[in-house]
Amino acid sequence: MDHRVLSRLAAPAVAALLALTTGCTGETVQGRPGASGVRDPFFPKAGNGGYQVEHYSLDLDYDPADGQLHGTAVITARAEQGLSSFNLDLSGLDVEGVWVQDEGARFNRTGNELTVRPAEDLERGEVFRTEVDYSGRPRPVTDPDGSQEGWIATPDDAGAVGVGEPVGSMAWFPGNHHPSDKATYDITVTVPKGYEAVANGELRSRTQEDDGRTVFAWHSAEPMASYLATVAVGKFKVTTGRTASGIPVYSAVARGETAGEAAIARLPEMVEWGIGRFGPYPFSATGATVLPAGTLRYALETQTRPVFSGAPGSAELVLHELAHQWFGDSVSPKSWKDMWLNEGFATYAEWLWSEDHGGPSAQQHFDAYLDGDTEVDAGAGSDWDAFPPAAPPGPKEISASPVYGRGAMVLQRVRQEVGDEKFFALVRGWAADHRHGNASTADFTAYAQQKTGHDLREVWDEWLYGKGRPKAPKTPKAPEASTTP
Incomplete structure (x- = not known):
């Protein structure tokens, strides 16, 4: 209909005409x-x-x-x-x-x-x-x-x-x-x-x-x-059991990959550690699948049952994929641009595991990245500062180093600013309040400020969104002694 004709109709007539073609929501009937x-x-x-x-x-x-x-x-x-x-x-x-x-x-x-x-x-x-x-x-x-x-x-x-x-x-x-x-x-x-x-x-x-x-x-x-x-x-050796809190464990290791059994055997211990750090385990089962070496170029946090291509080379790799069960699997990204919420949290979980098990602390990992000290953290020598973690240049960078390492550094900067008590309450609250849902970077930054009561805009501007190499905080606050809640 010519809009000039429609504009001359009385308002009641317009409403009646629209009622013939739309529902109450404005959606077409068909x-x-x-x-x-x-x-x-x-x-x-x-x-x-x-x-x-x-x-x-x-x-x-x-x-x-x-x-x-x-x-x-x-x-x-x-x-x-x-x-x-x-x-x-x-x-x-x-x-x-x-x-x-x-x-x-x-x-x-x-x-x-x-x-x-x-x-x-x-x-x-x-x-x-x-x-x-x-x-x-x-x-x-x-x-x-x-x-x-x-x-x-x-x-x-x-x-x-x-x-x-x-x-x-x-x-x-x-x-x-x-x-x-x-x-x-x-x-x-x-x-x-x-x-x-x-x-x-x-x-x-x-x-x-x-x-x-x-x-x-x-x-x-x-x-x-x-x-x-x-x-x-495939042809797997299957082991079953339960974690200390009763979560069923089902792991399958390809024949010939027995070297991975020791790292996989620690998975129940890691689940219980994660419960202490991040809150209740979000799923009804856990475990892992170890494929023949060379099947994939990567490990993957597939839900309840992470996949490894060949024997996991370290307990930290198993821990990384397990941490994704909270961060990435239960709390999933709203878009692929938000991948740092998956990988930054999982990398930071590695730092916490190290901190709680006699290795370098999260602060030492953070410092190693700043100093390029690969003896403390192998990722420190990579291009972790190539782009801000919340703004990957394109789809091929969603699994690049800044998403992992600098993403973890963002979390350590928040911890430096707010202290351990508020930081770990933030981490557990994030996992609980967004359980089985989706979240974006904007959701996280708003939640972190509300949960901690701190103005963290400088952290976001420099570490999360800022281009170039961020500067170390002038007077970093030393985190309190870390203890598993």
Whole structure:
């Protein structure tokens, strides 16, 4: 309608006209397409708009002999708007059928987007069930920094692992692959005789089929970002137990990687230490998976069950990935630009572990970075001051040194300013008040100032956002003697 005509209508008439085309919220009565991507500053096509996933049920069948993955994903989600169509992130793999609310749905593929058109539009607020049958030989996803993720075969082709930071989970199951959308999971994996299948959460059942294959059913009761989901298939030595406070432990070490067993054996002790430092452990299970050496170029904090490629070289590496269970897994970033909240906290946890176990204190690690003293901290000689941790230049830098080392230095500067009592109350409060949620850098800076009652703007300006090499504080406050709460 010509806006000049509309402007001449009386106000009641305008309201009546709008009522014919919109609901009370201004939303059209008919559904509209959900967005393809949530406009993350570094990965704009990751995730999808218009809905939030509540639960994933993944039924996977994998045989390392032929490398074929067969999967059925049942995704329960809630529509945040009327939807005529919506997208799922999926890389490669062949889609054999899609059903929404048990009715066949039309679909098409464009790049890494699977667009689904339900037989009937979905209403805002409706909880809907989407089933996707798919199969194929998964292909790895190459990150901007050159590393690979997704579904990765082990070097001997005798197993595989599914990992996803930041967007590789789309290579082995369809979903809303952005950390801002967290859901609970059930992952069932069928593997050949003699193989183990390890995933997140608790093992609910292990069933032997008539043909000799084994079906493993895993359940994750707490919300999880999809990049933290994992499946590992291989020939593992499995150990189980409980921590001192009763948390179930399930660890799987690839045959031939026995050198890693000593570091993994300390994981229950580390969980209890983390509870003392950071507050209650946020999940119902813990453990680790050690893959054959060379499978990945990195370790990863996959939820409840961190993944290591080869034997962990140190207890500190195990501690780092465990600390992520509080910082990164339970409290997840709102966007990939906020990665220092994951890695800065996990690196600082390493410094605290050292401080509490007879090694250099957090202050000594901080000083080592300033002085370039690699004898105290190997990271001190790296380019930790190349950019501010809250402002990585681009996606390939979200795992660069400043995100880790300088991120940890930000926390030590806060500790210097506010003292131990307020600092550790801040850390525990942050983990508790944002448990199973998402948070941004702005959320943290506001929370830190409110929780401690200190004006920390100079710390943020120089250490968190400032360009160039920050200066050591003129009169640093020596932290009080550190004791585990």
